[in-house]
Amino acid sequence: MTVTTAGELPDGTYDVVVVGAGVVGTAIARELARHPLRTAVVEAANDVGDATSKANTAILHTGFDAVPGSLESRLVREGQRRLAAYATESGIPVEPVGALLVAWDEEQRAALPALAEKAGRNGCPDARIIGADEVYRREPHLGPGALAALDVPGESIICPWTTTLSYATQAVRAGVDLHLNCRLHDVSRTPDGEGDGHSLRTSRGTVRTRYLVNAAGLHSDTVDRALGHDDFTVTPRRGQLIVFDKFARDLVRHILLPVPTALGKGVLVAPTVYGNVLLGPTAEDLDDKAATGSTAGGIAVLREKGRRIVPGLIDEEVTAVYAGLRAATEHDDFQIRAHPGQRYITVGGIRSTGLTASMAIAAYVTELLAGAGLGLGEPRDLEPVRMPNLGEAFPRPYQRAELIAADPEYGVLVCHCERVTRGEIRDALAGPVPPGSLDGLRRRTRARGGRCQGFYCGAEVRELFDERAEVQRG
């Protein structure tokens, strides 16, 4: 059970190194952990899921609107089934709220039958068109002007943070090495006589591996080029999102999607499993892979659209504005390719559906590794993991008398807005994959994530975090 954050990397040669500890990289690591392999994940950030994976729309998709026959369509559908089952087993909060794809003008209404037909081909036979009366009956706070909607009952909301952390936790417990703060500089062939494989030069020294998996997200094209390929270019597509406070949750019952256009899937309004409401994302193609700031223009556009979709939303308090970068490419599908001669698998161009598809991607990549010559050995079942519940649809520690009776720390609230107890913060800090920052602690507990943003609890949460860091430093 090894997570390292500093110092030289271990000697010897791994069977597989996965570059990138996002939701895809950690899912692959978890899948590989089922096999008797020496596996490592190297990650530039100080935490898992710290780039694209932390800032998505948190939806467990059915894939109803994917391009039928594409790799993405297949992996989203398969991944949805796998992740839904895994979430139940692991305690990852999921709420099957369903989606309504709302038509606001005649042109959009005219597009619904084709979308319904596509949904059928994508394995969602229960998607159906409903009229305005039913739309307003089911979504009474919707703004005026909705003409009809495509009802997609299978769409769910999920906690993306717990998903990534659950994969990483299970992988690490099963023996995978996770090397954080470990930025990949370049890749070379291991010199002759030292086995056929890769030598990775990182910010923490060199590490060797027989097989390499590139799950570097926004930087997957850069890694791919370092291996001599020119198959795709990642153009970061910024998505700004606004999170509204808990009182907004009563205004929205479904994931409210717009009818997609050539420019993307458009701005949605969706509940979150934490009891908030999300508005976004924008879709801005950028050059800068670090441009995760929000902008005045982006916020204004979102508020304007949000006011039309659910007018009451705009009067509610905003608890967060954030921006994520999606790894968009010039292709309309995932870019997953095996290069058996190089013992190398590219997992690029994974868009917002990557969260849903993650487990299917992992299984597929494992097959590709076997096809490239990696002897997987006999698989075994992983020790199940039970993640702390961050979802409002399930009992939280502060509501559980038996838990508090057994450990009173679960009865002492530290973060009042999000109702996070000292017991939960203690557990997260002592967990197998501990947070590298206060933001990481927030993604594990929700502490400091509420309407006051630390006015009440910020100093105490930081104190608890620093104490733990000081203990660990000795």
Add this chain to the structure above:
Amino acid sequence: MRSERTVDVLVVGAGPAGLATAARLADAGEVEVLEREARAGGIPRHCHHGGFGQRTGPQYVRKLTGEAARAGARLRTSVTVTGWAGPLTLDTTSAQGLERITARAVVLATGARERPRSARLVPGSRPAGVFTTGELQQTVHLHGRSPGTRAVVIGAEPVAYSAVRTLLGAGVEIAAMITGLPRHQAAVTDAADTRLRRRVPLLTDATVAELLGRERLSGIVVRHADGRRAVIACDTVVFTGDFVPDHELARRGGVLLDPGTRGPAVDSAFRTAEPGVFAAGNLLHGAEPALYAAREGGLAAAAVLRHLEGAPWPAEQIPVRTEDPLGWVAPQRITPGGPPPPYGRFLLRTTRFLVRPHLVVHQDGRILHRQRLAHTAVPNRSFAVSGSWVGAVDPRGGTVIFTAEQRSI
């Protein structure tokens, strides 16, 4: 698994208002004060400066907790009220487990908080080093930690100058204060001392356009009224003021809120629209000084005692509201035949500087009161208007409206 019991009065929040209420309820029977923090006192517990009578914040807290205890109130800390189980029944969580407590009267005294960066929709990155005054003061005064090395303070109302003192005391250099208004809104002596002696520049008519930096704040972009932008290098930014009532519990209980203050709408006896539910202190009105919140608590206690003795809950109340440029008025309900407002005055806020404005109160086109303010009405600071006219309100009439006729600067 939830233990149930009853008390006479349940006070939620042990800040100045809640403690002062409890201190005057010695004759009310069983009085319990619930505080979610580990220590009672509310905001003053981390205000290590004067301004609390002749005391500092923590000294004032000791006085208030002593008075509440001597009145026989049971003061419980680290107990969180998580919701309502009935009109006068609250659910709680603490290390002792889950409870359900029913009272004959509930007093909400949950206070106010500063709106953080996200609620102010300030664009940019999300680095460390972004504070409110509340978090800053707790960091420095309760945890003895350094907030940073070079700061910008957003806001120029009285609390901003508290933030300045805390920062300077912690050895933090202050690059600038920034306010979107044309002038500071604090005491003249504070503002002059900060600008001239401590040499902290105040940028007026300016806003924060963007936060910069990845893991740690590296600077802010300030935008002036004429559109000019400039970067100020800093590793710390403190968003001060812009107080909002912490109204979650009130709102969850269906208590009617006032759109101006966003706290519960109350009458002059601190009665909300829900029978048996009172509200006092800064939950009612952004942030007033702690001594004012405590005085309200004392007055609310008198109303609670009358309620316990069987005084009827008013059925008919006349709403009170303001018109632009006035921001809000408190209290927001007039009960015909009820007591005068606290100290015979209504509290008001303006959204703009108003030089000696004429204030007019009218109902259905009939002028009830006209008064010229002897001083400038300043945003983010309350001013008082006489309530001597409440007896003239038509009990069957419409909303009572406050307007200001003024020269604005």
